Amino acid sequence: MTGATAVLHRPGTVGEAVRMLAEVGDVELLAGGTDLVPALRAGLRRPRALVALRRVLELRARGVAPDRLTIGAGVTYAELADWEPAPGLAAAARAVGSAQIRNTGTVGGALGSANPRGDLLTFLTAVDAEVLTRSARAGSRAVPLVGFLATGRRRGELVTAVRVPVTRGPQVFLKIGGRQAAYPALLNCALVVDGAAGRIRCAIGGVTTGRLRPGDAEDFAAGEIDWSAPLPSGAGVAQRFGELVALAAQEAPEQLPAGPRDPADYRWHAAGVLASRALARALAAASGDSDSGARGGADGDGTRGTGTA
Ligand SMILES: Cc1cc2nc3c(=O)[nH]c(=O)nc-3n(C[C@H](O)[C@H](O)[C@H](O)COP(=O)(O)OP(=O)(O)OC[C@H]3O[C@@H](n4cnc5c(N)ncnc54)[C@H](O)[C@@H]3O)c2cc1C
Structure with missing residues (x-):
């Protein structure tokens, strides 16, 4: 799998694993192997040794x-x-x-x-x-x-x-991708209402080489909410939030290369749509609107994911 010289180590503790990493040098850690094994098979990685973590x-x-x-x-x-x-x-x-x-x-x-x-x-x-x-x-x-x-x-x-x-408030995760086992997703979005800190936290994956944190959009949404009262269901807030996320996506440095399925302008737009939907679901969950889909399930429009209160 890794070439004739690769040796497999099976430590039983974190201390042993760390010692092996230091001593062996050119080594890969093997956890579930879902990413590493295909890379080894394709010859993309040729470590001298593998340290398998399953027994730790x-x-x-x-x-x-x-x-x-x-x-x-x-x-x-x-x-x-x-x-x-x-x-x-x-x-x-x-x-x-x-x-x-x-x-x-x-x-x-x-x-x-x-x-x-x-x-x-x-x-x-x-x-x-x-x-x-x-x-x-x-x-x-x-x-x-x-x-x-x-x-x-x-x-x-x-x-x-x-x-x-630990945060107090709804958490929503949404993803745009192909069929369930297909990888990678085109875009994903996590949104967390942090009631104790009076903050909305949001991250978007699939636009930049890192993760996008749309700070202006987060601040806008947090500023629109009266944190001392029950949260509003807030469709207008969610729409503006999505527009600000789309803008942040467009202006973010280190954009991922565009592919035939995901040109840049599609990704910016979709990031805004996902974020807007995530905030609407979170606010609806907090305000107890059970018709909003806030408690999750698959959508029929290519997004899937769940919101949880
Ligand atoms: C068909 C398919 C579908 C997939 N779908 C998705 C999907 O929908 N969403 C998604 O997010 N991912 C998806 N993945 C990616 C994959 O499952 C994840 O990246 C997975 O979390 C890798 O974990 P692993 O335990 O298998 O890591 P491994 O393959 O064992 O290792 C991956 C890398 O992490 C390093 N590593 C492992 N453990 C540690 C550690 N403790 N400390 C430091 N480095 C470590 C290894 O050295 C290696 O470089 C998919 C993969 C496949 C093959």
Whole structure:
């Protein structure tokens, strides 16, 4: 699979895995293998060794504290799909690939691959997640996800977990893509209402090489809401929010190359439509409008995803 010289290591603990990363040097971490195995088969990567993480049970842990959730790097999409403490993360996990991909693909692998259209990373960007890493040289560190994605994983570094703040309010995840198992999605959008902080947080994947955080649109929507009263269902706010997101998409640096299915102007427009819809669903969920589709399900117009209150 990896050429005659590749050696397979199977550590049982994070400490062993980190030591192997430091000692072996030219090594790939193997989690679920959904990205790595095709790359090895195609000869795109030829590491001297593989460090398989499946036996490292520490990486499979999930923790719930009053203010934050910790999700081990070895947790699979399937394990997140019904996880009640993180409804938006669960919705993003349910939107991933086929059942086989959800059963094997992991959080650590999503961070290791850092695909600009990866579903989980869009949600993690919206909530300003932190990435926890360990290496023999630097020990343990916690870095903001945005910084981690900008610089990439350091040599010899293992992602051990991600940390997500607990927010009070609806969370929505929407995706435009082809049939369920097709990859990648064209665009995705995560939106979180953070009632305690009086903030709307939104991230769009599929427009830029990183994730788009439309700050002006977030500030506009937060400013339109009276946070001391029940949230409005707000169709007008959602429409303007979408227009501002489309503008931010258009003006964002480091645009992904346009493809035949997704010319740039389509992506900017679609980003605005997804964001507008996500905010409308979140506000409707908060105001208890059960006819709005705010509690999720598939749309008939090429978008799919869920909103959760
Ligand atoms: C048919 C198909 C459909 C797909 N559909 C979707 C989809 O709809 N949405 C979506 O978002 N993704 C999709 N994917 C992509 C894929 O499932 C994810 O990127 C997955 O999360 C990768 O996780 P893994 O455990 O399989 O990683 P692996 O393939 O094992 O590893 C991927 C990379 O991450 C590194 N890595 C693994 N674990 C760690 C760690 N703990 N610390 C640091 N680096 C690490 C590896 O060295 C490697 O470079 C699809 C893939 C396929 C093949």
